Amino acid sequence: MTDLAIAAYGLRKSYGDKVVLDGVDLTVPEGSVFALLGPNGAGKTTAVKILSTLISPDAGSGQIHVGGHDLASRAQAARAVIGVTGQFSAVDGLITGEENMLLMADLHHLSKAEGRRTAAELLERFDLVEAAKKPASTYSGGMKRRLDIAMTLVGGPRIIFLDEPTTGLDPRSRHTMWQIIRELVTGGTTVFLTTQYLEEADELADRIAVLHDGKTVAEGTAEELKRLIPGGHVRLRFTDPAAYQSAALALREASRDDEALALQIPSDGTQRALRSLLDRLDSTGIEADELTVHTPDLDDVFFALTDTTTVPNQPNQPAQAKEALR
Numbered sequence: 001m002t003d004l005a006i007a008a009y010g011l012r013k014s015y016g017d018k019v020v021l022d023g024v025d026l027t028v029p030e031g032s033v034f035a036l037l038g039p040n041g042a043g044k045t046t047a048v049k050i051l052s053t054l055i056s057p058d059a060g061s062g063q064i065h066v067g068g069h070d071l072a073s074r075a076q077a078a079r080a081v082i083g084v085t086g087q088f089s090a091v092d093g094l095i096t097g098e099e100n101m102l103l104m105a106d107l108h109h110l111s112k113a114e115g116r117r118t119a120a121e122l123l124e125r126f127d128l129v130e131a132a133k134k135p136a137s138t139y140s141g142g143m144k145r146r147l148d149i150a151m152t153l154v155g156g157p158r159i160i161f162l163d164e165p166t167t168g169l170d171p172r173s174r175h176t177m178w179q180i181i182r183e184l185v186t187g188g189t190t191v192f193l194t195t196q197y198l199e200e201a202d203e204l205a206d207r208i209a210v211l212h213d214g215k216t217v218a219e220g221t222a223e224e225l226k227r228l229i230p231g232g233h234v235r236l237r238f239t240d241p242a243a244y245q246s247a248a249l250a251l252r253e254a255s256r257d258d259e260a261l262a263l264q265i266p267s268d269g270t271q272r273a274l275r276s277l278l279d280r281l282d283s284t285g286i287e288a289d290e291l292t293v294h295t296p297d298l299d300d301v302f303f304a305l306t307d308t309t310t311v312p313n314q315p316n317q318p319a320q321a322k323e324a325l326r
């Protein structure tokens with residue numbers, strides 16, 4: 001069995017009468033990337049803060065082991081093997097990137113020579129050599145984020161927590177950050193990240209947990225999560241209301257959008273399914289003005305699991321009828 005870098009059971013945290021985490025289990029195998037997804041305020045940062053020993057869980061939580069150390073009795077030992085970067089950035093804007101790195105080396109009690117060597121190595125690795133002598137306040141968002149991670153790596157952590165590592169970055173900087181994260185994992189580091197971007201979880205994570213209302217509502221690989229919901233469909237749009245009505249009669253399994261004159265037909269999007277659909281339309285002499293194939297992605301999973309206000313589409317009911325049913 002693979003060793004677990006993080007094994008947390010029954011995580012609980014409330015602020016006053018607001019329950020933020022209501023018994024969350026999180027297990028992360030060593031050397032893997034785990035993504036915690038959830039809408040704003042779901043409790044992702046709170047989970048990161050607990051796992052990285054910045055705050056304590058409530059009494060009644062189960063055991064939490066990080067890097068093999070029980071947080072209740074050996075928090076100091078756990079702290080020695082982890083690094084945290086995120087919304088609470090450690091970068092000091094008033095001093096240079098290099099000075100920030102050397103400060104970190106001091107905090108980790110590295111000798112002067114070792115501190116300089118480590119700082120130089122990491123500045124090089126994160127493409128910050130040119131900027132190293134400039135105040136960090138002059139850095140772009142992407143550079144600051146890279147410096148933040150470089151600082152975290154000074155202590156050689158085996159497990160790193162990245163709280164929304166790419167929020168606010170432009171696409172190029174985001175891809176650079178993804179590359180950095182992949183390299184960290186190749187080097188054996190375990191990465192626990194929180195993200196608002198489903199695409200990011202899909203790209204990077206071996207396993208993903210979706211947090212909602214203080215609970216994990218789904219967990220698995222991106223593929224497993226996508227399989228949880230059907231979601232796949234073909235959408236046919238018409239400009240002629242008569243053609244739309246005929247098509248709705250011919251395709252009784254379709255969901256109707258009377259306003260947009262569009263029909264949504266559940267489908268796995270395969271060539272065979274599409275051919276059969278088109279054959280049915282052909283045989284009735286109906287032509288759609290637009291056809292789009294939608295295969296489920298993480299967005300569908302995320303919204304299906306976290307949006308409690310959505311009423312699933314009822315097959316083939318006109319919008320007014322649906323209204324009347326409410």
Ligand SMILES: Nc1ncnc2c1ncn2[C@@H]1O[C@H](COP(=O)(O)OP(=O)(O)OP(=O)(O)O)[C@@H](O)[C@H]1O
Binds near residue numbers: 041043045
């Ligand atoms: N120190 C605190 N005191 C009171 N409430 C808090 C505190 N910290 C967090 N909360 C509340 O707990 C909830 C979860 O916050 P948390 O920061 O963990 O969410 P999040 O999922 O990281 O959200 P975001 O994506 O917006 O950062 C929020 O409603 C927040 O207001």
